[in-house]
Amino acid sequence: MTPDEFRRYGYQTIDWIADYLAHPERYPVLAPVKPGQLTDALPASGPERGEPMEAILADFDRLVAPAVTHWNHPGFMAYFANTGSEPGILGELLSAALNVNGMVWQSSPAVVELEQVALRWLREWTGLPLDWFGLIYDTASVASMHAVAAAREAADPQSRTRGTSPGLVVYASGQAHSSIEKGAIAVGIGQDNFRKVPVDAEFRMRPDALAEMVGRDLAAGLHPCCVCATVGTTATTSVDPVPEIADIAERHGLWLHVDAAYAGSLMLAPEFRWAFAGCDRADSLVMNPHKWLLTPMDCSAFFTRRPEVLRSAFSLIPEYLRTAFDPRAVNLMDYGVPLGRRFRALKLWFVMRYYGREGLANLLRAHVALAQELAAQVDADSRFERTAPTPFSVVCFRYKGTDDQNKRIQERVNSTGEIFISGTVLNDRYTLRIAIGNQATLRSHVQRAWELIHEAADAL
Amino acid sequence: MTPDEFRRYGYQTIDWIADYLAHPERYPVLAPVKPGQLTDALPASGPERGEPMEAILADFDRLVAPAVTHWNHPGFMAYFANTGSEPGILGELLSAALNVNGMVWQSSPAVVELEQVALRWLREWTGLPLDWFGLIYDTASVASMHAVAAAREAADPQSRTRGTSPGLVVYASGQAHSSIEKGAIAVGIGQDNFRKVPVDAEFRMRPDALAEMVGRDLAAGLHPCCVCATVGTTATTSVDPVPEIADIAERHGLWLHVDAAYAGSLMLAPEFRWAFAGCDRADSLVMNPHKWLLTPMDCSAFFTRRPEVLRSAFSLIPEYLRTAFDPRAVNLMDYGVPLGRRFRALKLWFVMRYYGREGLANLLRAHVALAQELAAQVDADSRFERTAPTPFSVVCFRYKGTDDQNKRIQERVNSTGEIFISGTVLNDRYTLRIAIGNQATLRSHVQRAWELIHEAADAL
Numbered sequence: 001m002t003p004d005e006f007r008r009y010g011y012q013t014i015d016w017i018a019d020y021l022a023h024p025e026r027y028p029v030l031a032p033v034k035p036g037q038l039t040d041a042l043p044a045s046g047p048e049r050g051e052p053m054e055a056i057l058a059d060f061d062r063l064v065a066p067a068v069t070h071w072n073h074p075g076f077m078a079y080f081a082n083t084g085s086e087p088g089i090l091g092e093l094l095s096a097a098l099n100v101n102g103m104v105w106q107s108s109p110a111v112v113e114l115e116q117v118a119l120r121w122l123r124e125w126t127g128l129p130l131d132w133f134g135l136i137y138d139t140a141s142v143a144s145m146h147a148v149a150a151a152r153e154a155a156d157p158q159s160r161t162r163g164t165s166p167g168l169v170v171y172a173s174g175q176a177h178s179s180i181e182k183g184a185i186a187v188g189i190g191q192d193n194f195r196k197v198p199v200d201a202e203f204r205m206r207p208d209a210l211a212e213m214v215g216r217d218l219a220a221g222l223h224p225c226c227v228c229a230t231v232g233t234t235a236t237t238s239v240d241p242v243p244e245i246a247d248i249a250e251r252h253g254l255w256l257h258v259d260a261a262y263a264g265s266l267m268l269a270p271e272f273r274w275a276f277a278g279c280d281r282a283d284s285l286v287m288n289p290h291k292w293l294l295t296p297m298d299c300s301a302f303f304t305r306r307p308e309v310l311r312s313a314f315s316l317i318p319e320y321l322r323t324a325f326d327p328r329a330v331n332l333m334d335y336g337v338p339l340g341r342r343f344r345a346l347k348l349w350f351v352m353r354y355y356g357r358e359g360l361a362n363l364l365r366a367h368v369a370l371a372q373e374l375a376a377q378v379d380a381d382s383r384f385e386r387t388a389p390t391p392f393s394v395v396c397f398r399y400k401g402t403d404d405q406n407k408r409i410q411e412r413v414n415s416t417g418e419i420f421i422s423g424t425v426l427n428d429r430y431t432l433r434i435a436i437g438n439q440a441t442l443r444s445h446v447q448r449a450w451e452l453i454h455e456a457a458d459a460l
Numbered sequence: 461m462t463p464d465e466f467r468r469y470g471y472q473t474i475d476w477i478a479d480y481l482a483h484p485e486r487y488p489v490l491a492p493v494k495p496g497q498l499t500d501a502l503p504a505s506g507p508e509r510g511e512p513m514e515a516i517l518a519d520f521d522r523l524v525a526p527a528v529t530h531w532n533h534p535g536f537m538a539y540f541a542n543t544g545s546e547p548g549i550l551g552e553l554l555s556a557a558l559n560v561n562g563m564v565w566q567s568s569p570a571v572v573e574l575e576q577v578a579l580r581w582l583r584e585w586t587g588l589p590l591d592w593f594g595l596i597y598d599t600a601s602v603a604s605m606h607a608v609a610a611a612r613e614a615a616d617p618q619s620r621t622r623g624t625s626p627g628l629v630v631y632a633s634g635q636a637h638s639s640i641e642k643g644a645i646a647v648g649i650g651q652d653n654f655r656k657v658p659v660d661a662e663f664r665m666r667p668d669a670l671a672e673m674v675g676r677d678l679a680a681g682l683h684p685c686c687v688c689a690t691v692g693t694t695a696t697t698s699v700d701p702v703p704e705i706a707d708i709a710e711r712h713g714l715w716l717h718v719d720a721a722y723a724g725s726l727m728l729a730p731e732f733r734w735a736f737a738g739c740d741r742a743d744s745l746v747m748n749p750h751k752w753l754l755t756p757m758d759c760s761a762f763f764t765r766r767p768e769v770l771r772s773a774f775s776l777i778p779e780y781l782r783t784a785f786d787p788r789a790v791n792l793m794d795y796g797v798p799l800g801r802r803f804r805a806l807k808l809w810f811v812m813r814y815y816g817r818e819g820l821a822n823l824l825r826a827h828v829a830l831a832q833e834l835a836a837q838v839d840a841d842s843r844f845e846r847t848a849p850t851p852f853s854v855v856c857f858r859y860k861g862t863d864d865q866n867k868r869i870q871e872r873v874n875s876t877g878e879i880f881i882s883g884t885v886l887n888d889r890y891t892l893r894i895a896i897g898n899q900a901t902l903r904s905h906v907q908r909a910w911e912l913i914h915e916a917a918d919a920l
Contacts, residue, residue: 053814298802
């Protein structure tokens with residue numbers, strides 16, 4: 001492609017995005033397609049000869065964009081709503097153009113150093129210890145798998161050479177993200193050695209239950225090695241009592257990993273710091289700028305006070321990648337499974353500079369306020385009930401009826417194309433769940449969601 | 461950011477990229493910075509209030525771009541040179557703008573379906589069995605870790621619940637990529653149970669040695685579970701004898717994984733299919749469109765004939781992600797550790813359509829031809845010797861002198877900023893290595909590299 005052609009198609013693409021972000025409602029939020037519909041609309045085989053860029057961009061607009069569930073839509077309130085902001089998009093664009101691989105310092109110094117700089121800024125903004133080490137993984141699931149592997153290494157350094165020792169045990173609450181259990185499966189600890197610690201009425205891990213389980217496992221000759229506390233669980237955003245969990249972890253030498261993938265961004269706003277008490281005592285913590293810090297997928301920030309453990313779990317330097325040791329020239333490939341490392345810090349650095357700490361904190365505050373208002377409305381409505389506390393920007397609630405009725409409400413709301421909400425099961429009952437997290441979501445959209453839910457309840 | 465502002469900064473960024481790709485030589489290929497130099501040039505703390513986009517883009521140009529090792533530079537001939545082509549960059553830009561997460565089909569149908577479509581096209585273009593299952597991971601290292609985990613699952617399904625059983629053994633040649641060994645460490649098989657099979661004089665795995673090692677391990681009561689054959693090893697691009705290895709794998713029930721991360725793209729050109737004989741008998745295969753198929757980082761294509769094994773190793777469906785089962789609506793989160801999945805197929809689909817099979821194959825052919833010409837020049841020069849066969853686009857050679865002299869040649873060449881080459885150790889001797897893989901690299905650049913190497917040898 002010539003520079004002029006790139007300029008032309010580049011401008012065209014930028015124009016498409018500008019229009020798209022200005023009018024995200026032009027598409028239904030939930031893709032109105034049947035399974036296989038996009039597949040059937042595309043050729044079964046790729047082209048033998050190249051096609052014009054015009055045709056490709058036209059097909060993107062005509063076929064692909066309508067088959068996307070629009071996470072940018074202000075009515076997107078499912079899962080954890082997120083935002084890939086404009087400066088983040090431009091950062092990602094530049095990263096794709098540079099197309100560098102920061103596996104070792106020499107292979108792209110800026111990848112390594114900007115990652116360290118951006119994560120140091122983030123530690124300062126979040127109040128996490130400045131002397132911790134940080135690196136970016138693609139997702140929190142992968143980050144948490146590395147935390148479990150580091151815990152394995154700390155508890156039993158021979159696991160690296162001899163294979164995972166039988167008897168290592170990992171703990172997390174029954175409300176913890178599935179990635180902790182998956183991490184235990186992946187690194188060879190096994191599902192049988194993953195304990196789901198019971199939660200209290202507000203879905204927080206019960207430290208007494210954790211202590212009891214650890215005691216029982218120790219008595220049985222097992223080797224507790226890791227506990228994962230969650231600040232902002234996936235279903236209800238509940239906050240595990242980290243200080244009490246840290247006490248138990250310290251007493252028994254467990255690696256304490258904190259999963260703050262969603263809520264971690266809130267550390268930027270001092271009034272939410274209460275939720276992160278004790279996190280400075282963790283061995284590792286993950287938070288996702290790609291969730292609630294306006295950074296496009298993927299960017300998961302992982303911090304650890306014990307990088308040397310992570311390094312000894314994973315460092316394996318082939319001859320063709322040997323470089324002279326320099327403490328200021330970190331080779332990030334030593335800290336995990338992926339060797340290739342794209343320039344993910346660039347978009348994060350763009351976002352942090354463009355919004356500043358205050359700008360980001362204010363957006364999060366606005367989202368929390370919207371959720372709090374909705375929670376109050378649910379409480380004031382005799383036909384509905386909240387099914388969990390609402391500490392942050394996620395409201396869990398249900399129609400006071402059957403599971404089936406709640407599912408029908410959800411389906412009807414989602415079929416409008418205006419709003420997309422998800423559901424979950426709490427205390428064995430189906431519950432609706434509204435998550436605020438997109439920069440385009442305003443009070444009017446949340447109120448419209450509430451209105452649609454009412455209409456759906458009326459129609460039961 | 462308003463739509464107009466986004467348009468303005470977007471155009472500006474596109475212009476920067478157009479100029480950059482038109483003149484990649486305006487920067488030295490190897491970043492001429494000292495460790496810590498970029499870090500020291502940036503503020504220690506992030507801004508409290510937002511900054512203008514102009515300032516951020518200016519700092520990118522002034523501070524970040526010069527601290528990058530330029531993989532787009534035509535003189536980049538280190539590691540495996542790659543190309544993030546213009547259509548790939550625009551695909552990535554749109555992916556960042558959509559910012560969708562395809563963890564389940566419903567959360568973004570197009571992510572899942574376009575991934576399946578693009579990988580089906582790729583299977584057809586590469587001659588891999590059409591009925592295999594494909595998915596995209598971020599890197600080949602992560603893909604290969606999943607292959608080792610699938611091998612563990614196939615050999616011992618109880619590993620998932622009880623933890624990795626002791627005695628599982630993984631095999632790869634001494635020239636295999638470090639990610640295979642790292643994968644065995646990660647999934648709890650352990651380094652002691654990873655066997656480096658000796659290679660022949662051309663750096664290919666010796667099937668007789670593999671058979672002997674497997675036999676010895678069986679006799680010792682161990683449980684061989686996985687062999688990784690490499691088509692295009694990292695150091696020399698040697699090709700393991702896959703048919704013979706497949707025979708052994710079948711005889712003993714080993715999972716056969718083929719690492720074709722670099723060379724796999726060559727399957728698009730029929731005259732290179734010889735190198736992939738037997739790959740259709742593999743259980744899994746990884747190839748990296750982000751290496752040699754003009755797709756920006758990251759995009760690693762993983763294929764398996766046995767997706768159900770991968771699925772049973774990793775599927776773990778939390779309540780909040782349950783959706784109705786539909787064979788046409790695959791939930792890709794079931795096939796690995798990462799839950800989040802960005803829209804990586806979009807850039808690959810753009811690239812495949814823009815160039816077509818023939819266009820991509822022709823570029824690869826041109827790279828191989830450049831390497832072959834250089835190999836002949838090395839052979840014709842009495843001061844130099846080739847240190848490995850040159851089947852594809854990587855030439856390994858050395859100055860007929862000491863290791864130190866070869867390192868000094870490499871350093872001198874790299875210090876010019878015109879060319880970046882890497883080195884490796886073969887048969888205990890330091891060797892130079894030139895890898896052709898960037899779309900901008902022409903005959904003149906390779907010849908200039910050879911000239912600079914001569915000058916450096918003269919100056920010894």
